[in-house]
Amino acid sequence: PGGAPVLDDSNPNTDPTVLPGEPTPTATISLDTFVMPEAWDGKKRVNLLVMGLDARTIDASVVLTDTMILFTLDPVSNTAGMISIPRDLWVKIPGGNYAKINTAYSVGEIYQLPGGGPALAAKTVENLLGVPIDYYAQVDFGAFIDFIDLIDGVKVTPYESVQLNIIDTDFSQWIEPGITVTLPGELALAYVRYRDQDGGDIARSQRQQQVILAIRDRILDFNMLPSLIQRAPQIYESLSRGIHTNLSLQQMIQLGIKVLN
Numbered sequence: 242p243g244g245a246p247v248l249d250d251s252n253p254n255t256d257p258t259v260l261p262g263e264p265t266p267t268a269t270i271s272l273d274t275f276v277m278p279e280a281w282d283g284k285k286r287v288n289l290l291v292m293g294l295d296a297r298t299i300d301a302s303v304v305l306t307d308t309m310i311l312f313t314l315d316p317v318s319n320t321a322g323m324i325s326i327p328r329d330l331w332v333k334i335p336g337g338n339y340a341k342i343n344t345a346y347s348v349g350e351i352y353q354l355p356g357g358g359p360a361l362a363a364k365t366v367e368n369l370l371g372v373p374i375d376y377y378a379q380v381d382f383g384a385f386i387d388f389i390d391l392i393d394g395v396k397v398t399p400y401e402s403v404q405l406n407i408i409d410t411d412f413s414q415w416i417e418p419g420i421t422v423t424l425p426g427e428l429a430l431a432y433v434r435y436r437d438q439d440g441g442d443i444a445r446s447q448r449q450q451q452v453i454l455a456i457r458d459r460i461l462d463f464n465m466l467p468s469l470i471q472r473a474p475q476i477y478e479s480l481s482r483g484i485h486t487n488l489s490l491q492q493m494i495q496l497g498i499k500v501l502n
């Protein structure tokens with residue numbers, strides 16, 4: 242950690258790929274948000290930050306969030322929404338300097354801040370958007386693959402040609418726009434990670450949100466919800482190594498029922 246380069250926060254043109262330096266001693270980093278929230282009363286708006294992390298980099302010195310999506314649920318008006326956070330967004334890291342937003346997780350881990358990487362990443366998004374974040378969920382690639390396979394894949398209709406490359410293999414396949422396909426876990430991961438030169442992160446975020454809605458549709462179409470709730474403890478246990486969250490299992494079920502209904 243002592244050797245991490247320091248960015249000059251007075252110069253917005255500093256290389257955004259460099260990890261920001263150690264938080265200054267005079268900086269105030271308030272992570273009180275990440276004391277476990279009170280039990281949800283079913284009426285309060287809930288904001289949840291979901292982060293996708295490449296588990297293959299878990300032992301590397303710099304771990305970046307591959308995906309960040311903020312979900313919001315208003316149980317009174319019965320409305321929900323989500324917004325993708327571009328991973329190359331240039332922001333002020335709380336207590337530190339300017340950097341790409343996807344480095345916030347790594348800073349929290351390296352300097353062992355309260356709540357670690359998830360807390361600092363969520364606090365960074367909270368400061369950026371000006372909304373409180375109640376919960377976070379960190380999901381690695383393996384857990385994503387396993388969950389998609391658990392629901393027998395997701396059905397998507399691409400908006401554009403997408404190249405599906407399975408990680409650490411030679412498998413590569415193109416799927417064409419307008420043709421509906423059902424993707425198993427590994428191909429669903431390839432679909433949400435594909436990043437072309439034209440659409441970049443914007444098109445990538447659209448695909449990620451498309452898959453999230455496809456998961457919801459799959460569960461509802463197959464009437465899987467009762468079975469998933471019944472098996473929730475076993476499912477949670479099997480996926481827990483790849484999912485880290487400050488949501489309890491009961492809160493996850495409660496929120497899931499509200500969203501799906």
